[in-house]
Amino acid sequence: MRKKSATDWKRLEQARDADIDLTEIPELDDTFFEQAQLHVPPKQAVTMRLDADVLEWFREQGKGYQTRINRLLRAYMQMHQQRHS
Numbered sequence: 554m555r556k557k558s559a560t561d562w563k564r565l566e567q568a569r570d571a572d573i574d575l576t577e578i579p580e581l582d583d584t585f586f587e588q589a590q591l592h593v594p595p596k597q598a599v600t601m602r603l604d605a606d607v608l609e610w611f612r613e614q615g616k617g618y619q620t621r622i623n624r625l626l627r628a629y630m631q632m633h634q635q636r637h638s
Contacts, residue, residue, distance in 0.1 A: 611618040 611622055614621065
């Protein structure tokens with residue numbers, strides 16, 4: 554990480570599960586997981602032209618660079634969908 558974390562890691566390590574306030578985020582029980590469904594959008598192979606330096610930078614980040622590009626494009630899409638809805 555480039556920025557120093559403001560998290561009090563020592564206090565967090567010493568905390569017990571029973572100390573966690575779940576009033577706004579209740580724990581997920583077995584019923585939730587029995588009814589949960591995974592929705593993965595289908596992938597479609599495309600050919601697109603990217604600037605060579607952009608593609609090289611993503612490739613330098615290692616395995617999964619296409620997934621990272623997809624995530625960035627999805628975040629951009631969702632941001633614009635929220636602005637226009």
